[in-house]
Amino acid sequence: MKILLLVLAVALLGYAVYAVIPTYWCKWCSRMPVKTVAGDHRIVLSFDDGPDPRYTGRLLDLLRENGVHACFFLVAARAERHPALVDRMLAEGHQVALHSYEHQNAWCKTPGYVRRDFEKSLAVFEKHGWPLVFYRPPWGMINLANLYYCRRHSLRFTLWSVMAEDWSRHSTPQTICKKLENRVKSGAILCLHDAGGDAGAPENTLQALETALPALIQAGYTFQKLEEETL
Numbered sequence: 284m285k286i287l288l289l290v291l292a293v294a295l296l297g298y299a300v301y302a303v304i305p306t307y308w309c310k311w312c313s314r315m316p317v318k319t320v321a322g323d324h325r326i327v328l329s330f331d332d333g334p335d336p337r338y339t340g341r342l343l344d345l346l347r348e349n350g351v352h353a354c355f356f357l358v359a360a361r362a363e364r365h366p367a368l369v370d371r372m373l374a375e376g377h378q379v380a381l382h383s384y385e386h387q388n389a390w391c392k393t394p395g396y397v398r399r400d401f402e403k404s405l406a407v408f409e410k411h412g413w414p415l416v417f418y419r420p421p422w423g424m425i426n427l428a429n430l431y432y433c434r435r436h437s438l439r440f441t442l443w444s445v446m447a448e449d450w451s452r453h454s455t456p457q458t459i460c461k462k463l464e465n466r467v468k469s470g471a472i473l474c475l476h477d478a479g480g481d482a483g484a485p486e487n488t489l490q491a492l493e494t495a496l497p498a499l500i501q502a503g504y505t506f507q508k509l510e511e512e513t514l
């Protein structure tokens with residue numbers, strides 16, 4: 284019985300060191316991940332989980348109407364299925380970055396899986412000639428292998444400073460808008476979603492941005508790309 288408990292304790296400790304501690308260290312303690320940008324009233328607008336042909340094109344229309352540039356953290360498997368949307372992002376002055384190949388939770392994945400996920404992702408970006416500098420793991424959850432391969436492939440580990448829970452079915456365009464209004468401040472990196480989340484959630488994001496983008500511009504914020512601030 285004692286041996287069983289010892290084995291269990293060692294396994295739990297190993298798991299904590301492999302996944303739990305690195306994730307919370309990066310989220311709350313480490314200054315290594317990009318979480319904010321410098322400058323008065325400068326902010327970065329970023330979108331995770333796309334592209335999705337139901338929403339991403341409409342989002343690009345909305346950004347163009349407001350003269351705003353954003354950074355899209357792509358799920359590479361989705362980008363592979365909809366490359367024209369990614370080409371359009373780049374053609375219209377947006378930035379593209381990596382959000383994994385399959386959008387799996389790193390807490391449940393082996394180093395071998397993480398290596399393959401990076402390799403498949405990079406192959407997609409290389410095949411299409413899409414520039415790649417920044418990497419944001421799904422849900423911001425990582426393990427030691429994520430950190431290793433991120434560094435090995437010379438990617439900049441990126442998180443965020445403002446979320447508006449736009450992925451939740453409990454959110455409405457009004458609540459998303461209100462959260463953005465209350466939470467955005469100089470230097471913020473906003474993390475929203477043009478795909479994924481609960482069913483239909485990106486529709487709320489689109490509607491919220493119809494109000495929030497003009498309001499942020501009116502409040503004096505300018506939208507920066509990550510590369511302008513951090514390279």
Ligand SMILES: [Zn+2]
Nearest residue numbers: 331332421422
């Ligand atoms: Zn995601």
